[in-house]
Amino acid sequence: MYKLLISIIVTFFLLFSSVLAKDLSFVSLEPSLTETMYALGAQDMLKAVSSQCNHPVQAKEKPIIGDYYFINEQLLFDIKPDYFLFGELSFFMIDKYEQFGIKPVYFKNSDIESVYQNIFVLGKLTNKDEQAKDLVLDLKNKILNAKKMNKNPEKKILYVISMHPFITIGKKSFITDIIEKSGNHSVTKNIDTSYPLISIEYAISQKPDIVLIDIHCKDESMIQDLFPNAKIIKMTQEQTDFTDRPSIRIYKSIEFFAQLGND
């Protein structure tokens, strides 16, 4: 008899929590957070996304709330979400919506650990803690397997975001963390910013084994002349799409960086 009672109570709580969860609504300005919402199965709670949110493809069908700097406030107040998810770039402009009952939630994206943390926080907010735990566990396993793909570790990598001006990745960029986790090294890992403007001479002096060029960087011929002994790899749009984003697809980034020196 008491088993039946417990089942009824559990069912009641599950139903009650799912009703609560259904009532929750979110708006996301960060493509990586949008991806996580889908991975958690919380896509129905997501009422609008930013114009940069293009993954998974279904996200493109959601109403566009704006981008990092411009918010369609009319749409925002029509939706009146419970939570407004945002990252570093929009940090200065979101807090003001709290007075209208829209709770801003800031997510840091500096390293792999912060990706795990973000999944847990989103799991908590969407009442999907279990799914979040499973997702993180799955991600950790995938990352562990990805690391094993590096047959020729300790390669020195120079990641070029822009050639003119010469912008690369620094200590605070999550891409640096991913390169280190893949078993290789970023030659600019000691520069204490996210995306520093640095001296090309410094990059040459570090003698990188591999130079990775971002999709938007055009002047490859000059890079070949400046780094004659390095392997030059021009990234594709698809590769840039997952390396640029601290999302649940970071294991793909680690796979990519781990396999760079294998040829």
Added chain:
Amino acid sequence: MTNKKGLAFIILLTGFILSLFLCLFYKLDVENSQIILSYIRIPVVLKAIISGSCLALAGMFLQTISKNPLADPYLTGLSSGAGLGIVISILFFNSQNYSLFGFFGALVASFIVIALSGFSKFSITKLILIGLSLNLFAGSIISFLILKNPEKSYPMTLILTGGFSSADYFDKILISLFIIAIFMCVLVFPKLNALRLDTRLIFKSQENANKYNVLFILIAAFLTSISVYSAGILGFIGIICPLLSKLIFGLDARVLFFANLLLGSTLVLFSSFLASNILYPVQIPLGVVIAIVGAPFFVFFLFKKGGILNN
């Protein structure tokens, strides 16, 4: 030239050679010296000399004809025209040769402002006001475009602060344009001594004086556009160098021509050296260094006895 001015000229020349030496050989990595010199340092030195001397000469022309020590080479709406050209090239043409777009943007903006100022009924006040309007108009479009493209806002902001990062390194077009501009300056600068005085006394009519005014403004716009092509939008050089050279060498345009060439080049070369080395390996945008070095200089000469305010 008096002994004092001769000494000042020697000091200036020494400063130029020292800055040149620092930019070329300071902490040069011997192992990669050929690559570093040919791809990085020599192009930077050339661009620094071209941009510095062009801005200084343009400033000298504009300050003389407007008889205003605060006249700036970007007076004719040129900076925002250049900025808009650069931003459009990056966003819509995805071009690394954005400085060429900046050059054309600057030229187009100048011609619009000069044309609207009226060739026959030309007045400096009209020019300044129309230039200001164009600056505000183009400046707001630049801000909007940058904010609408956050993924490119960081490199665009860096480029707009000025520097030698453009892909047009060792550009034959740039050097050719510079030679043409210097040749034009050599042809016209003796007239500058006359424009310094009351034009009603020198020229037969105001219309005749205006022709020279417009000619000098066009050459100044051309010089500034070359500077934009070379180093983006650099402030202060075009104001400080003409003022400083006037304080040191007097008012003779023939002497000032060479003084500005040297002073402009030296200031940009030395600022470029600082920009590359203060926080090495991190680079400080050149425009930022010039402004930090230039602003205290400017204030110093503003309040100096016999300085700008007392002239």
